[in-house]
Structure formats: C-alpha cells, structure tokens
Amino acid sequence: MNPWPALPYEAWKDTYDTLHMWLQIAGKIRLARSPWVNHQWHVTLYVTARGLTTLPIPHGTRVFQIDFDFIDHRVGISTSDGAGRSLALEPQPVAAFYKNLMAAMDELGVPVRISKKPNEVAGAIAFDVDQTHRAYDAESAQRFWRALVQADRVFKVFRARFRGKCSPVHFFWGSADLAVSRFSGRTAPQHPGGIPNMPDRLVREAYSHECSSCGFWAGGERYPQPMFFSYAYPEPPGFREALPRYQAALSEYVLPYEEVRTASSPDDVLLDFLQSTYEAAANLARWDRGALEMQ
Numbered sequence: 001m002n003p004w005p006a007l008p009y010e011a012w013k014d015t016y017d018t019l020h021m022w023l024q025i026a027g028k029i030r031l032a033r034s035p036w037v038n039h040q041w042h043v044t045l046y047v048t049a050r051g052l053t054t055l056p057i058p059h060g061t062r063v064f065q066i067d068f069d070f071i072d073h074r075v076g077i078s079t080s081d082g083a084g085r086s087l088a089l090e091p092q093p094v095a096a097f098y099k100n101l102m103a104a105m106d107e108l109g110v111p112v113r114i115s116k117k118p119n120e121v122a123g124a125i126a127f128d129v130d131q132t133h134r135a136y137d138a139e140s141a142q143r144f145w146r147a148l149v150q151a152d153r154v155f156k157v158f159r160a161r162f163r164g165k166c167s168p169v170h171f172f173w174g175s176a177d178l179a180v181s182r183f184s185g186r187t188a189p190q191h192p193g194g195i196p197n198m199p200d201r202l203v204r205e206a207y208s209h210e211c212s213s214c215g216f217w218a219g220g221e222r223y224p225q226p227m228f229f230s231y232a233y234p235e236p237p238g239f240r241e242a243l244p245r246y247q248a249a250l251s252e253y254v255l256p257y258e259e260v261r262t263a264s265s266p267d268d269v270l271l272d273f274l275q276s277t278y279e280a281a282a283n284l285a286r287w288d289r290g291a292l293e294m295q
Contacts, residue, residue, distance in 0.1 A: 027043055073089040121197060212278045231253065
C-alpha cells in the first residue's frame with residue numbers, strides 16, 4: 001500500500017468541512033486555557049501515531065488533553081488524575097459534537113468556555129447551532145490523517161536543517177493546514193490583515209517578523225485539490241519570478257499533493273520544493289544563511 005494516500009478533494013469535502021469545525025472546537029479549547037506563545041503557537045494541534053492531539057492543556061493544577069483517533073474513530077479527553085471520556089467520531093452535526101464534547105469536559109471537572117464562532121472561514125456558523133456540517137466518512141478522515149503523517153515526517157527533516165528561530169511542525173486549525181515557519185530574526189512591516197473571521201491584531205502578531213513558511217493544505221474552494229505550499233512574508237522583490245509554480249491568486253508557490261504522492265521518491269520531490277522555495281526567499285531577502293542554517 002502506498003503510504004501516501006489518494007485524497008481527492010471533491011470526494012470528501014463534506015467530511016473535511018465538518019472535521020474542520022470539530023478540530024476548531026478542540027483548538028479553541030486549547031486557546032482558552034493555554035499561556036500565550038509568540039505567533040500563536042500555543043493554539044495548534046500536533047500529528048500523532050493515531051491522529052491529532054492538543055498536547056497537555058493546563059486547568060488549575062491538573063492538565064487534560066484532547067486526542068482525535070482516526071484509526072478507531074474516537075475523540076478522547078484524558079486528565080492527569082487518570083480520568084477520561086471517549087466519544088465516537090461519526091456522522092453528526094457540529095452542534096451535537098460541540099454539546100457532547102463540552103458535556104464530557106464538564107463531567108471531568110475541566111469546564112472551558114470558548115468563542116463559538118469559527119475562525120478563518122467565510123460564512124461562519126456558530127458551533128452550537130451548526131446543523132449544516134454533519135458528514136463523517138471514516139475512510140476519508142483516515143486518509144487525511146495518513147497524508148498528514150507523511151507531510152509531518154518530511155517537514156521535520158526539513159526543519160532540522162535550520163538552527164535559527166523556527167516554529168514546530170504544527171497544525172493550524174483555523175486554516176486547517178500543517179505548517180512550519182523559519183524566521184530571519186528581523187521584524188516585518190505591518191501585515192494588512194483582512195482574513196475572514198480573524199482579528200487583524202492577531203494576524204499582525206503572527207506575521208510580526210520576517211518569515212519563510214511552508215505547509216500542507218487539503219484544498220478548498222480557491223484551489224480544490226490537496227497541495228504543498230511555500231510563501232514569504234514580506235515577499236522580497238523578484239520572489240514571484242524566481243521559480244516555476246508560483247500561484248498569484250494564492251500568493252504562494254504550490255506543489256500538488258498528487259504529484260508528490262505518485263512520484264518515485266516522494267520525500268525527495270517534496271524536500272526539493274521546500275528547500276528551493278526557502279532559498280529563493282532567503283537569498284532575495286538577504287538572510288544571514290550562514291548563521292541560520294545547520295552546516
């Protein structure tokens with residue numbers, strides 16, 4: 001079996017849209033209880049051997065953790081005093097998932113209040129009244145996680161080449177992408193903002209420093225297929241013309257996931273894309289690569 005699964009966007013978009021909202025709920029729980037970390041790295045989720053996790057979240061002197069399991073198709077809440085609850089991942093409205101997850105947390109003594117409005121999506125519906133998103137195809141959800149496993153693994157190889165300030169490889173639930181960002185050490189001009197249902201002050205904090213970022217995204221209306229991407233903020237002059245594959249509509253370089261997964265050496269194809277687009281950004285912006293990169 002190819003470890004890089006097929007992931008045709010149109011075939012599972014309804015499940016993807018629903019799962020995106022469920023992951024936002026878990027992410028917002030982490031956001032509500034975690035100390036602030038620069039660039040909002042305290043809100044992200046992480047790939048595991050079975051799915052995605054919040055990692056431990058503080059609640060007084062206890063911690064709890066939320067884990068999505070895409071093998072057994074459960075979402076579990078576990079606490080540091082040994083208690084836990086498990087809920088089925090199955091077709092259900094976002095409103096029902098929200099109600100059941102919050103009730104389980106109340107039962108465990110770790111109640112959390114969150115903003116019920118999704119972030120970074122147009123036409124956002126509050127979680128507690130969302131009856132629209134209700135699909136869950138288990139096989140498709142597992143394929144998505146398996147694709148994340150492969151992307152996470154290669155991204156970590158790429159990340160290890162850099163010794164400057166660099167993010168973890170983490171999943172941003174707002175935009176539903178797995179990403180890793182490198183920083184030059186210099187501040188950046190103020191970001192214009194304008195992301196749907198995302199306060200401009202948060203966007204500006206996220207992009208407060210010059211960066212080269214890459215990631216994996218499962219697709220959307222603007223680009224209806226899974227892809228790997230790479231961009232720079234701010235874009236140095238000549239960046240768009242430096243290499244093929246720049247998508248002006250997205251303001252980033254794009255490598256279709258299908259091209260990677262069907263290659264004779266997917267790791268090499270992906271690493272070449274990540275390295276070449278980073279080098280274009282770093283060279284054109286005159287980063288101190290000798291000081292920032294592993295020698």
